[in-house]
Amino acid sequence: MTNEMETRTILTADEIRRALTRIAHEILERNGGAEDIVLVGIHTRGVPLAKRLSECMKEFENTTIPLCELDISLYRDDLSGGIKPVMRPTVLPVDIQGCKVVLVDDVLYTGRSIRAAMDALTDFGRPIGIQLAVLVDRGHRELPIRADYVGKNIPTSRNEEIRVKIIEIDDVEEVVLLRERHL
Amino acid sequence: MIQIANTGDPFNLVDQSFSKIVGRRHLLDLDDFSREEIEGIVENTNVMKEVLKRDIKKIPTLRGKTIISLFYEPSTRTRVSFEQSSKILSADVINVSVDESSARKGESLYNTALTLQAMNADIIVIRHPHSGAPHFLSRFMDSCIINAGDGSHAHPTQALLDIYTIQSNLGKIEGLKIAIVGDLLYSRVARSNLWGFTKMGAEVVLCAPPTLISTDFLNKYRQTDGHPFSSVRIETDINKALEGADVVMALRLQMERQLDGHLPTLREYSRMYGITPSRLKLAKPDVLVMHPGPMNEGIEIDPEVAHGANSVIEEQVNNGVAVRMAVLYGMTTPMRGS
Numbered sequence: 001m002t003n004e005m006e007t008r009t010i011l012t013a014d015e016i017r018r019a020l021t022r023i024a025h026e027i028l029e030r031n032g033g034a035e036d037i038v039l040v041g042i043h044t045r046g047v048p049l050a051k052r053l054s055e056c057m058k059e060f061e062n063t064t065i066p067l068c069e070l071d072i073s074l075y076r077d078d079l080s081g082g083i084k085p086v087m088r089p090t091v092l093p094v095d096i097q098g099c100k101v102v103l104v105d106d107v108l109y110t111g112r113s114i115r116a117a118m119d120a121l122t123d124f125g126r127p128i129g130i131q132l133a134v135l136v137d138r139g140h141r142e143l144p145i146r147a148d149y150v151g152k153n154i155p156t157s158r159n160e161e162i163r164v165k166i167i168e169i170d171d172v173e174e175v176v177l178l179r180e181r182h183l
Numbered sequence: 184m185i186q187i188a189n190t191g192d193p194f195n196l197v198d199q200s201f202s203k204i205v206g207r208r209h210l211l212d213l214d215d216f217s218r219e220e221i222e223g224i225v226e227n228t229n230v231m232k233e234v235l236k237r238d239i240k241k242i243p244t245l246r247g248k249t250i251i252s253l254f255y256e257p258s259t260r261t262r263v264s265f266e267q268s269s270k271i272l273s274a275d276v277i278n279v280s281v282d283e284s285s286a287r288k289g290e291s292l293y294n295t296a297l298t299l300q301a302m303n304a305d306i307i308v309i310r311h312p313h314s315g316a317p318h319f320l321s322r323f324m325d326s327c328i329i330n331a332g333d334g335s336h337a338h339p340t341q342a343l344l345d346i347y348t349i350q351s352n353l354g355k356i357e358g359l360k361i362a363i364v365g366d367l368l369y370s371r372v373a374r375s376n377l378w379g380f381t382k383m384g385a386e387v388v389l390c391a392p393p394t395l396i397s398t399d400f401l402n403k404y405r406q407t408d409g410h411p412f413s414s415v416r417i418e419t420d421i422n423k424a425l426e427g428a429d430v431v432m433a434l435r436l437q438m439e440r441q442l443d444g445h446l447p448t449l450r451e452y453s454r455m456y457g458i459t460p461s462r463l464k465l466a467k468p469d470v471l472v473m474h475p476g477p478m479n480e481g482i483e484i485d486p487e488v489a490h491g492a493n494s495v496i497e498e499q500v501n502n503g504v505a506v507r508m509a510v511l512y513g514m515t516t517p518m519r520g521s
Contacts, residue, residue: 071230074244074272074512086223087230087512123239 019151365434
């Protein structure tokens with residue numbers, strides 16, 4: 001019996017752009033403008049997504065939104081695995097003390113990365129609130145965490161895989177669902 | 184030695200296709216490191232440097248892990264920086280120095296190590312006067328072994344911090360001319376650095392009196408095409424070695440290891456092989472001066488050079504903490520009970 005991967009496109013480049021534009025509007029609406037908002041992208045794909053949100057918000061409100069990059073490797077609770085990724089720099093050019101932080105990630109799954117990201121953030125200061133924006137929510141949470149802004153909800157099974165491809169990193173832009181098909 | 188991948192390739196013991204840091208069980212020497220793996224540690228060291236700049240220098244990465252440092256030889260910087268890096272990563276650290284342990288009562292290394300393992304050590308950092316002691320432990324221990332210097336064999340974390348120091352100052356290692364001067368026969372730092380620098384593509388020049396260099400060992404490798412050591416040059420004239428160098432590394436004359444009459448007098452050694460301000464002028468103007476410490480100032484290195492504008496010796500010590508944090512992060516620490 002051979003296994004073959006079945007691929008289905010969930011979001012096209014245009015749909016990703018529209019989703020991010022909507023999320024940018026929602027963030028501004030919920031927070032009553034751009035004041036005190038800091039966008040924090042989680043490495044790797046959360047970083048370019050956060051950058052795009054900040055560009056959208058700059059266009060709508062004509063103010064610059066501070067942008068941060070966060071690497072959560074040091075805060076993971078599953079560090080005993082064999083192969084570890086090379087870490088990326090954490091860059092927080094602004095003090096997050098007293099700010100409204102919006103965490104940005106590509107996929108929300110178990111919620112463990114978000115837990116690690118919140119632990120990492122609180123080491124840098126005490127924001128007055130942390131919100132979460134994700135491009136895809138695929139369910140199967142293992143922690144009591146939910147997203148405030150979701151690009152698309154995609155019900156999945158655990159043996160499926162969601163791949164978010166961003167043009168800055170993967171040279172193409174799309175979200176695909178991979179499923180093993182038994183032949 | 185690597186425990187999880189053995190490609191059977193005598194020179195490059197690690198599969199070059201690894202694009203990520205291999206979770207190592209043990210860190211014994213740099214001979215089995217790939218260039219990519221070294222570069223990965225350099226990148227992770229940059230991340231650790233950021234942690235060291237924070238107001239609260241504490242991250243939970245190794246929470247619940249026990250690290251035991253077992254030192255059979257005196258050490259200041261290696262021991263302190265391992266302890267500091269472990270504590271910043273939230274591990275529990277226990278220091279065992281031989282003078283206060285059962286080794287004084289004649290307990291063998293084997294039994295001491297088993298005792299420590301029975302006390303749930305996840306990682307054992309060992310320094311030992313005999314070459315190969317960490318390799319010996321790695322053969323039967325479940326704990327991860329980190330070599331913090333064994334005899335005149337290897338000192339891999341020192342080599343990694345030297346690589347990081349050069350990389351962060353000069354932006355690269357490849358193509359640099361690196362002169363290593365001094366006691367090459369007994370220096371474990373030089374041996375590990377030789378592996379590290381050559382794998383990173385540097386042009387290494389070794390300089391020592393003929394009695395303090397193991398030419399036979401080097402020649403065996405130098406004559407093999409494709410071996411990292413095939414580009415290594417040996418000079419006995421220090422002026423030729425320093426000419427045009429990007430990096431000059433002086434090594435400590437290991438007085439405790441060499442009462443065998445390798446040198447007529449210390450004064451002669453100092454006159455012929457000491458790094459002096461006038462000799463340093465032969466190197467590039469922005470040459471980096473390095474020394475693994477502790478220094479015998481006035482013997483292998485002139486105080487004016489050791490504390491001069493080109494010296495990065497203190498920076499080496501400073502980088503030691505971040506590099507060792509990156510190493511500890513990269514080790515595979517099997518979760519107990521899982």
